Amino acid sequence: MKIAGSGLKKIAGLAGPFVGLILVITIFSLMPEVSDRFLNLANIKSVATQSVIVALCALGMTLIIVSGGIDLSAASNLALSCVLVAYAINLGVPPLLAALVGVAAGGIVGFLNGFLITRLRLVPFIVTLGMMGIARGLAKWVARNQKIDAPLSWLNELMVRTPKPSWLLVSPGIWLMVLFSLVMAVLLRKTVFGRHAFAVGSNELTARLCGVWTDRVKVAVYTISGLLCGLAGVMEFSRLTVGDPTVAMGLELDIIAAVVIGGGSLSGGEGSILGTLVGVFIMAFLRNGCTMMGWPNYFQEIIIGAIIIAAVTLDRLRHRQE
Amino acid sequence: MPEQPLLSLTGISKSFGPNLVLDAVDFELEAGEVQAILGENGAGKSTLIKILSGAYKPDRGRMFISGVEYRPTGPLDGRRQGIAVIYQELNLAPHLTVEENIMLGQEESRLGLVDRKKNLERIKKVLEFLCHPEISPDIPVRKLSVGARQVVEIARALASQARILVMDEPTSSLSQEDTRRLFEIIRKLRAEGVGIIYISHFLEEVLEIADRFTVLRDGKVVGRGLIKETSVEELIQLMIGRRISELFPRLPHQPGEVILSCSGIKSARMGRPVDLELRRGEILGVAGLVGAGRTEFLRALFGLDRLEAGLVVVSGRKFRPSFTAVSIGSGLGMLSEDRQLEGLAVRMNLADNLTLSRLKPYLRAGFLNARKQKAAASSWIERINIKARSPEQKVWTLSGGNQQKVALARLLHQEAEVFLLDEPTRGIDVMSKAQIYELMGRLAADNKAVIFVSSYLPELLGVADRIAVFHRGQLVEVRPAASWTEASLMRAAITGRESDPVITGERP
Numbered sequence: 038m039k040i041a042g043s044g045l046k047k048i049a050g051l052a053g054p055f056v057g058l059i060l061v062i063t064i065f066s067l068m069p070e071v072s073d074r075f076l077n078l079a080n081i082k083s084v085a086t087q088s089v090i091v092a093l094c095a096l097g098m099t100l101i102i103v104s105g106g107i108d109l110s111a112a113s114n115l116a117l118s119c120v121l122v123a124y125a126i127n128l129g130v131p132p133l134l135a136a137l138v139g140v141a142a143g144g145i146v147g148f149l150n151g152f153l154i155t156r157l158r159l160v161p162f163i164v165t166l167g168m169m170g171i172a173r174g175l176a177k178w179v180a181r182n183q184k185i186d187a188p189l190s191w192l193n194e195l196m197v198r199t200p201k202p203s204w205l206l207v208s209p210g211i212w213l214m215v216l217f218s219l220v221m222a223v224l225l226r227k228t229v230f231g232r233h234a235f236a237v238g239s240n241e242l243t244a245r246l247c248g249v250w251t252d253r254v255k256v257a258v259y260t261i262s263g264l265l266c267g268l269a270g271v272m273e274f275s276r277l278t279v280g281d282p283t284v285a286m287g288l289e290l291d292i293i294a295a296v297v298i299g300g301g302s303l304s305g306g307e308g309s310i311l312g313t314l315v316g317v318f319i320m321a322f323l324r325n326g327c328t329m330m331g332w333p334n335y336f337q338e339i340i341i342g343a344i345i346i347a348a349v350t351l352d353r354l355r356h357r358q359e
Numbered sequence: 360m361p362e363q364p365l366l367s368l369t370g371i372s373k374s375f376g377p378n379l380v381l382d383a384v385d386f387e388l389e390a391g392e393v394q395a396i397l398g399e400n401g402a403g404k405s406t407l408i409k410i411l412s413g414a415y416k417p418d419r420g421r422m423f424i425s426g427v428e429y430r431p432t433g434p435l436d437g438r439r440q441g442i443a444v445i446y447q448e449l450n451l452a453p454h455l456t457v458e459e460n461i462m463l464g465q466e467e468s469r470l471g472l473v474d475r476k477k478n479l480e481r482i483k484k485v486l487e488f489l490c491h492p493e494i495s496p497d498i499p500v501r502k503l504s505v506g507a508r509q510v511v512e513i514a515r516a517l518a519s520q521a522r523i524l525v526m527d528e529p530t531s532s533l534s535q536e537d538t539r540r541l542f543e544i545i546r547k548l549r550a551e552g553v554g555i556i557y558i559s560h561f562l563e564e565v566l567e568i569a570d571r572f573t574v575l576r577d578g579k580v581v582g583r584g585l586i587k588e589t590s591v592e593e594l595i596q597l598m599i600g601r602r603i604s605e606l607f608p609r610l611p612h613q614p615g616e617v618i619l620s621c622s623g624i625k626s627a628r629m630g631r632p633v634d635l636e637l638r639r640g641e642i643l644g645v646a647g648l649v650g651a652g653r654t655e656f657l658r659a660l661f662g663l664d665r666l667e668a669g670l671v672v673v674s675g676r677k678f679r680p681s682f683t684a685v686s687i688g689s690g691l692g693m694l695s696e697d698r699q700l701e702g703l704a705v706r707m708n709l710a711d712n713l714t715l716s717r718l719k720p721y722l723r724a725g726f727l728n729a730r731k732q733k734a735a736a737s738s739w740i741e742r743i744n745i746k747a748r749s750p751e752q753k754v755w756t757l758s759g760g761n762q763q764k765v766a767l768a769r770l771l772h773q774e775a776e777v778f779l780l781d782e783p784t785r786g787i788d789v790m791s792k793a794q795i796y797e798l799m800g801r802l803a804a805d806n807k808a809v810i811f812v813s814s815y816l817p818e819l820l821g822v823a824d825r826i827a828v829f830h831r832g833q834l835v836e837v838r839p840a841a842s843w844t845e846a847s848l849m850r851a852a853i854t855g856r857e858s859d860p861v862i863t864g865e866r867p
Binding site: 223226227228229231232236239240242243244245246247248249250307 | 663682684693700703704706712715718722725769
């Protein structure tokens with residue numbers, strides 16, 4: 038009885054974002070102008086492919102937000118990685134190694150975030166705000182303020198809509214997104230590290246009282262998130278086929294929005310991978326639907342803004358009922 | 360018609376849940392007098408002040424200022440009606456200037472613009488009256504000394520034309536020189552006809568500055584009178600009273616070998632280094648006023664506060680406490696005095712809170728087994744009688760007593776050998792208290808050791824084997840509990856002087 042009750046509660050907790058997603062999909066499916074194109078497989082595949090980059094970053098951001106932090110440098114980190122991959126390939130580095138360079142660079146930026154936050158005792162907002170500028174600047178420096186062209190390689194097939202070995206069904210990027218979602222969900226829910234991350238976010242003082250190495254947890258959290266941003270940078274390079282230092286400007290806010298729409302609390306201690314993915318897809322389907330309808334860009338922005346506010350308000354109400 | 364007193368309270372009662380904190384309190388304050396309100400920690404003084412200030416509403420009773428009924432809707436309204444409270448932790452905005460702080464909420468303005476000239480005139484007058492014309496209105500408050508900050512706070516009260524000034528432990532963080540100057544100000548205010556309510560633990564100061572006194576005990580007024588007709592002894596006697604002897608379950612236990620010894624432990628927040636030894640099967644009580652350094656000692660011992668010096672040896676393992684994980688690994692366990700803020704992650708569930716300090720038993724191949732974790736939590740819920748619906752219940756939905764049991768269960772679950780308990784029975788119901796006393800006894804009987812800080816003297820005397828007393832940041836004395844009495848403990852805590860040999864029958 039008890040377990041069934043708690044299971045129901047968990048589903049109810051996720052219901053908010055899910056209802057939002059279903060609502061968005063339903064509304065566009067009912068629009069006569071796009072109903073035939075919106076809910077077909079090709080479009081869904083395309084939305085999913087477009088979501089890969091935001092989703093990878095949002096997975097890491099979920100971990101950070103759960104632990105009570107924030108990362109404003111995620112998008113700049115992604116751009117730096119994207120540029121470095123192109124740069125490395127141009128130097129003649131094999132594609133796999135170039136991709137690893139991108140991921141590692143993301144990890145280093147993330148580690149620096151965590152290191153500075155714990156050593157200087159500064160709030161994450163400030164440190165990552167600074168890092169946002171630093172990483173973006175580095176990206177532009179490496180790229181000499183322009184796009185870096187790179188010869189095509191198999192790296193550029195990671196984000197195609199129709200994958201090369203057709204048995205893959207969807208692009209390798211989507212499979213990576215699924216894989217890392219599973220890994221992160223397990224990490225958050227099934228490991229001591231995940232439990233400690235929740236504890237630090239819920240009440241850092243208590244975590245310390247209980248012998249949690251709070252600083253180490255934080256550094257690990259930012260490093261993992263940085264690695265995921267680096268991977269997202271590789272995906273971005275794959276999609277663009279060039280290293281563009283100005284890519285993903287302002288994307289960090291979309292990433293944070295996805296986590297928050299998915300039930301993450303900016304005061305820490307709450308959030309889930311499934312919720313975040315739902316948040317990512319709500320925004321992706323909205324963009325996609327609006328574009329199909331031929332609605333202007335600003336319309337999308339207004340709707341997404343309204344949805345963020347509505348999602349958090351609903352979340353509040355749900356908590357008050359508890 | 361006789362003249363109305365400046366302030367009068369009749370039949371003020373207030374309870375929090377089942378706890379009756381104030382029980383039909385009557386109180387009168389005349390214009391131009393300093394009246395002391397005395398009582399032990401938890402006697403109801405703070406609640407009474409909060410009611411006066413308007414922060415709490417009384418359940419019953421009425422208040423009058425100069426005969427006019429006073430019914431504040433909140434602290435701001437209370438201040439407007441002439442009651443200014445100066446709290447222990449001063450209520451100033453550190454980044455704002457002296458002027459901005461004093462005039463906050465009462466700025467002189469014209470057409471919405473701040474009229475600085477008028478502001479400065481008012482401030483100048485007030486600061487001159489307080490004999491502190493040297494305090495510049497333009498410097499940010501954070502750059503002032505504690506004493507000067509207090510003057511600013513008093514200046515704010517005067518600028519708002521307060522007729523009644525409540526001072527809560529005003530000297531606890533002041534130097535002697537600042538205290539002397541504060542007293543001059545108080546005398547001057549008294550001469551101007553301001554009524555002053557003075558709350559302090561330092562009885563000598565009270566004897567020096569107050570005209571009358573009122574003593575609270577367990578929420579009731581148990582004595583009042585003229586200061587010149589009383590003595591420290593009488594005041595202490597009134598404060599502790601003759602209490603109905605409570606039952607403290609005593610399980611037989613014998614002190615064994617030394618399990619913990621600390622040498623020269625000192626953090627920045629402590630006055631002097633502390634040396635102490637604790638044996639297996641021993642309960643050490645720690646007495647002292649709030650802020651005397653008891654909590655700071657425990658925190659330093661556990662590695663929560665930055666250590667300046669000192670070493671700890673637990674079961675033969677020597678270390679310098681600075682990481683809680685190391686302390687826990689060597690057998691220490693700490694219960695925080697502040698459950699909500701530090702002791703528990705109240706937004707997390709019971710199982711997570713209970714097991715957080717030792718998750719190892721639930722690991723298999725690196726993964727947590729949540730079911731096992733919940734089962735373990737369930738068994739603890741039963742073993743120490745926590746009233747909860749399920750191990751997945753959020754901790755903030757539990758009552759205070761049950762929350763405390765969760766925090767204690769965590770220490771038991773982590774298999775601590777030395778229990779550092781800071782105010783383990785504060786704010787919890789009588790039943791839970793008794794269970795916690797019993798638990799401490801059982802721990803001692805199991806050859807573990809307990810250090811517990813408490814402000815409640817009967818429980819210290821009833822439960823502890825030895826009692827240590829802290830005063831103004833220093834450990835004053837450690838003696839077997841049997842050689843202490845409530846009066847001697849109180850005296851040592853208040854005066855910092857070692858107890859009177861006449862009462863205890865032994866030379867210090």
